[in-house]
Amino acid sequence: MQAAPSVSRDAAHVRSSARSLIDVRNVSKTYVTASGGNVHALNRVDLKIAEGEFVCVVGPSGCGKSTLLRMLAGLDTYDSGSLALDNRPVAGPSGDVGVVFQAANLLPWLTVRENVRLPLRVGGRRASADPRIDDLLAMAGLGDFAARYPYELSGGMQQRAGICRALARDPQILLMDEPFGALDALTRERMNMELQRIWQANRKTIMLITHSISEAIFLGDRVVVMSARPGRVLADLDVPIPRPRSFDTIVTHPGYARLASEIRGLLNAQEGAAHD
Amino acid sequence: MTNTAMRAGVSSSGLLEQPEVDAATSIENAASNAMPASRKPGRAEINGSVIAGIGLVALIALWIMAVRFLRVPPYILPAPEAVLNALWSGIAISPASPKGYYLPLWSTLSNAATGFAIGSGLGLVLGSLMAESRLVEKLLMPYAFALQSLPKVAIAPLVVIWFGFGDGSKVAIAALLAFFPVLINSFTGLRATEPERIDLMRSLSATRFETYRIVKLPNAAPFIFAGLDMAVVYALLGAIVAEFLGAQQGMGVVITQAQAVSDVAGVFAALVILGVLGIALHSSVRRLEHRVVHWAHRGKR
Numbered sequence: 001m002q003a004a005p006s007v008s009r010d011a012a013h014v015r016s017s018a019r020s021l022i023d024v025r026n027v028s029k030t031y032v033t034a035s036g037g038n039v040h041a042l043n044r045v046d047l048k049i050a051e052g053e054f055v056c057v058v059g060p061s062g063c064g065k066s067t068l069l070r071m072l073a074g075l076d077t078y079d080s081g082s083l084a085l086d087n088r089p090v091a092g093p094s095g096d097v098g099v100v101f102q103a104a105n106l107l108p109w110l111t112v113r114e115n116v117r118l119p120l121r122v123g124g125r126r127a128s129a130d131p132r133i134d135d136l137l138a139m140a141g142l143g144d145f146a147a148r149y150p151y152e153l154s155g156g157m158q159q160r161a162g163i164c165r166a167l168a169r170d171p172q173i174l175l176m177d178e179p180f181g182a183l184d185a186l187t188r189e190r191m192n193m194e195l196q197r198i199w200q201a202n203r204k205t206i207m208l209i210t211h212s213i214s215e216a217i218f219l220g221d222r223v224v225v226m227s228a229r230p231g232r233v234l235a236d237l238d239v240p241i242p243r244p245r246s247f248d249t250i251v252t253h254p255g256y257a258r259l260a261s262e263i264r265g266l267l268n269a270q271e272g273a274a275h276d
Numbered sequence: 277m278t279n280t281a282m283r284a285g286v287s288s289s290g291l292l293e294q295p296e297v298d299a300a301t302s303i304e305n306a307a308s309n310a311m312p313a314s315r316k317p318g319r320a321e322i323n324g325s326v327i328a329g330i331g332l333v334a335l336i337a338l339w340i341m342a343v344r345f346l347r348v349p350p351y352i353l354p355a356p357e358a359v360l361n362a363l364w365s366g367i368a369i370s371p372a373s374p375k376g377y378y379l380p381l382w383s384t385l386s387n388a389a390t391g392f393a394i395g396s397g398l399g400l401v402l403g404s405l406m407a408e409s410r411l412v413e414k415l416l417m418p419y420a421f422a423l424q425s426l427p428k429v430a431i432a433p434l435v436v437i438w439f440g441f442g443d444g445s446k447v448a449i450a451a452l453l454a455f456f457p458v459l460i461n462s463f464t465g466l467r468a469t470e471p472e473r474i475d476l477m478r479s480l481s482a483t484r485f486e487t488y489r490i491v492k493l494p495n496a497a498p499f500i501f502a503g504l505d506m507a508v509v510y511a512l513l514g515a516i517v518a519e520f521l522g523a524q525q526g527m528g529v530v531i532t533q534a535q536a537v538s539d540v541a542g543v544f545a546a547l548v549i550l551g552v553l554g555i556a557l558h559s560s561v562r563r564l565e566h567r568v569v570h571w572a573h574r575g576k577r
Contacts, residue, residue: 073479092481099479105472108571109494122490123481149571 021173021205022049022072027081028230029067041067043230044081051172052203056216058263059226060270065209068231069175072207073099085173095123098166098204100176104158106150112161113137113146119168136164139198156187160194167204176208180215189247192218196244213263217256218245225263228270235266354541362545377530377549384515384526385553387443391450392511396504398451399458406459407466408488424456428514432521441522450514454507458500465499466492498572501565508557516550 024047030040041064049055059065070076071083074093083090085097098119106115117133119125137146140160150158159179166174180188192215199206199219210216216223217239225235240255250256336356342348343355350358369376402420406413432449439445469492477487519528527546534542566573 070475075475075478093479095481097479099476101472101476103472105476107473107476107491107494109497109569118490119480122477122486123483151571 019051020048021051021053021086022047022207023082023084023087024048024068024072025082025084027068027071027078027083029064029071029076029078040230042078043232045226045232047224047233047236049205049207051205053221054199054206054208054219055222055224056220057207057209057224057226058211058213058216058267059231060228060267061211063226063228063270064231065226066177069099069177069207069209072173073097073175075099095169096171097173097175098169098171100159100162100166100174100179102178103182104150104155104162106158106161106165108150111147111149112142112153115150115161116164116168118165132170133164133168136167137161139201140164140194154187155183156191159183159191163195163198167198167202172205174204174206176206178209178211181211188212188215193246195219200244213260213267214247216263217241217259218247218250223259223263225266234270235262237262351538351540354544358541359544359548362539362541363548366545366549377527377546380526380530381549381553383443384446384512384519384528387446387518387526388450388511388515390443391447391452391514392454392508394447395451395454395511396458396507399455399460399503399507400462400500403459403462404466404488404493407463407492408484413463420456420459423452428453429517432517436518436521441524445521446515446518446523446526449518450511453510453514457506457510458503461499461503462496465496468499469495497569498565501561501569505558505561505565508561509554512550512554512557 024045027042027045028040029042030038033039045064045068047055047068057065057068067076071078072085072090074090074097085094106112107118110118113133116136120133134143134146137143140163142157142160142164145153145157150161153161159182162179163174163176166176180191183191196219208216208219210219220239223237223239224233225237226232227234237259239259241250241253339353339356343350343353366375366377369378371378373379402416406416428449431452432445435448435452436445439448466488473491473495474487477491482490515526516528516531519526520532523529527550531543531546534540534546
């Protein structure tokens with residue numbers, strides 16, 4: 001994947017060559033709100049993500065991108081279309097998928113190690129192997145904080161623990177729902193660097209949802225732009241910037257400004273449409 | 277009034293940093309002394325007990341003066357010395373003596389403790405079932421509230437008929453009173469679990485019991501402890517109310533016996549013992565809570 005500098009907009013030939021691990025076809029979803037109204041959340045969404053690929057999804061607030069992620073995690077149902085992970089239809093939460101939630105979502109009554117170990121001791125698993133957990137914590141720079149409680153950690157450290165927890169079962173797929181949205185800009189950039197490093201080290205297939213255009217371009221092999229509600233895929237753009245990327249060098253890359261303004265243009269048009 | 281009081285509070289706390297204090301505002305200063313200091317953790321607790329001590333001394337001083345200068349007859353309000361004498365004669369005695377407080381206190385306490393354990397245990401189990409199942413909630417909630425609306429003094433004789441004059445009726449009434457606060461608080465706390473935490477457990481394919489044990493129960497712990505805090509005092513109350521209706525021993529019996537011979541000081545002494553006991557039980561629940569629910573308290577700092 002690293003050798004995919006093609007600037008071509010339609011990179012379908014690249015994608016079809018690799019095994020697609022996430023396969024969303026024609027998925028629509030309407031849900032009923034508490035007040036009885038119908039919300040058409042997703043409209044005929046198509047999305048393929050190949051093994052080892054890092055795809056970022058951006059879109060206006062409430063465009064259903066989180067709903068899409070929840071469906072892939074098996075937490076939400078869909079009305080029509082098909083959803084498959086590794087060629088198996090999604091029928092509920094799977095051990096092969098790690099989910100990173102907004103704002104870390106650690107359990108405050110468990111230590112950092114216990115939080116990260118949680119996936120290994122529920123759902124019919126009986127964990128005995130702790131070294132893996134310690135390796136994960138060390139990789140995320142949390143080795144010295146394993147015995148601490150979440151409230152003793154900074155926001156960035158908490159989210160790193162959240163990522164470690166999602167990796168505990170060594171899943172093939174990582175689904176990340178605006179994981180760094182609650183962090184300040186500098187911490188966020190540092191976390192982006194960390195995540196890139198983690199991803200390059202173990203090559204999970206990642207779908208990350210974000211509001212930040214720069215984060216999407218920095219992290220993604222591709223950036224998928226979604227429309228305002230009902231959400232559908234507006235554009236699927238390749239990021240032609242070689243890795244490892246850094247925030248210092250990425251902005252000087254000619255592809256960066258072009259891609260950023262294209263995404264911004266698409267999103268602004270959506271904002272306008274939503275307000276009409 | 278509130279306006280001036282507030283201004284006085286603000287100005288006096290500002291004055292604290294200055295070496296000399298106006299004599300006219302010194303009383304207000306003494307009262308609001310704890311306010312700025314209590315913001316510093318660590319000193320807060322010391323200040324809390326100092327304030328409680330000052331309050332107690334002031335109360336007793338007021339009591340002494342009221343009895344002395346208003347000439348209140350001792351069969352209405354005995355002097356603190358008389359109460360102290362009565363207390364002393366009950367405390368400074370062999371623990372095995374039937375005249376002391378030890379045997380009745382032990383009897384009341386053990387009945388209250390048993391009732392507390394049964395009542396709060398039942399409250400937690402039923403509260404959990406109600407929180408987990410809408411069906412159970414719809415089935416049981418009306419009865420829980422109906423039971424709580426009944427005056428316990430009215431049910432107490434019925435309970436005595438069912439369980440007899442022995443320990444059984446005391447335990448039953450203590451349990452009855454302890455039950456409701458734990459039921460409602462555990463129900464509320466379990467239902468208050470953040471949906472994100474439930475999602476986390478669902479995404480891990482956790483079983484329902486794992487979600488309950490690992491997420492919902494710890495999440496509800498602060499609520500449950502608030503319920504236990506009430507329940508422990510209610511259980512003591514229940515045991516004593518039951519003893520009033522007839523018992524061989526217990527603090528309720530000590531009170532009724534003192535009443536029978538118009539020993540008002542003796543009644544007061546027993547009430548003081550029960551009051552102290554209430555404070556002790558409450559603070560031991562609080563201490564346990566701070567130890568178990570440590571994350572909630574540290575998180576607030």
